[in-house]
Amino acid sequence: MTAHEDPLGWETSAAADAYRGRDMRLAEQLIFPAVLERLGGGSGPRRLALDVGCGTGAVAARLVGTGQWTVQALDPSADMLGIARADRPHPRIAYRQFDGRSLDWLADGSVDAAVCCLVYCTDPDDGRLAGLTAEIRRVLRPGAPYLLADLNPAATGVAFSTLRHGEPGVVYSDGDTVATMLRLRDGSMMAGATHYRSLDRYRSFLTDAGFPSPAVDLPTLPAEGPPGEAPAECRIAPYMVLTTHA
Numbered sequence: 001m002t003a004h005e006d007p008l009g010w011e012t013s014a015a016a017d018a019y020r021g022r023d024m025r026l027a028e029q030l031i032f033p034a035v036l037e038r039l040g041g042g043s044g045p046r047r048l049a050l051d052v053g054c055g056t057g058a059v060a061a062r063l064v065g066t067g068q069w070t071v072q073a074l075d076p077s078a079d080m081l082g083i084a085r086a087d088r089p090h091p092r093i094a095y096r097q098f099d100g101r102s103l104d105w106l107a108d109g110s111v112d113a114a115v116c117c118l119v120y121c122t123d124p125d126d127g128r129l130a131g132l133t134a135e136i137r138r139v140l141r142p143g144a145p146y147l148l149a150d151l152n153p154a155a156t157g158v159a160f161s162t163l164r165h166g167e168p169g170v171v172y173s174d175g176d177t178v179a180t181m182l183r184l185r186d187g188s189m190m191a192g193a194t195h196y197r198s199l200d201r202y203r204s205f206l207t208d209a210g211f212p213s214p215a216v217d218l219p220t221l222p223a224e225g226p227p228g229e230a231p232a233e234c235r236i237a238p239y240m241v242l243t244t245h246a
């Protein structure tokens with residue numbers, strides 16, 4: 001069932017290649033609409049948004065697709081950025097490699113919005129994420145939104161139609177590595193690892209960086225068909241979307 005014998009590290013070119021072929025249906029239905037809705041349009045056209053940890057560029061492409069944002073799309077992985085540039089080029093997306101922590105080319109208060117989807121769960125380094133969160137807070141203009149979407153820590157072990165993060169029945173603690181399976185479009189599975197953090201830990205990343213405590217959305221799909229046959233994502237949210245403002 002697995003496409004790869006060993007879990008893939010996110011920094012590898014094999015992970016980038018596999019991630020390119022992921023089945024994005026749940027993310028498209030549950031994460032992207034919630035992020036765009038929470039982000040709002042802003043008041044002027046083509047304001048600057050950051051897509052932090054852009055991976056293959058799916059979120060950046062949706063942001064520019066609204067016609068309301070110019071995007072700097074940032075990632076530490078040269079392989080992810082190579083795929084993003086090839087698959088989702090756009091005159092209003094600037095892809096840029098960075099160290100996963102510092103935004104030192106951006107002035108204080110110079111950014112109108114920041115989005116970070118499925119990134120914290122892939123980085124084991126709390127110190128780097130704390131530094132990154134403080135940098136996002138620094139570069140956002142006062143009142144600008146920060147949207148942090150990630151795996152729902154309350155959904156470990158649940159078999160969703162396109163992913164499972166964690167083993168059924170296992171209780172995870174902050175810092176634990178979590179075996180994670182992603183379904184690819186060809187029907188095979190990508191075995192990877194993510195890093196468990198509780199919702200309180202996510203709140204601490206934000207409040208320690210000076211953000212207010214976030215609003216928490218846990219989107220699920222509407223149930224269709226006979227009761228009891230609905231997929232897990234109709235009952236339990238695979239992802240959470242945290243919204244706060246600088």
Ligand SMILES: C[S@@+](CC[C@H](N)C(=O)[O-])C[C@H]1O[C@@H](n2cnc3c(N)ncnc32)[C@H](O)[C@@H]1O
Pocket residue numbers: 010011052053054055056057058059074075076077080099100101116117118119122123128129132
């Ligand atoms: C699961 S992918 C998500 C990509 C994209 N945001 C999406 O939703 O499709 C995780 C990405 O986060 C990147 N990443 C890992 N640690 C990071 C950090 N500290 N800062 C920014 N990006 C990071 C990885 O290189 C990878 O491209």
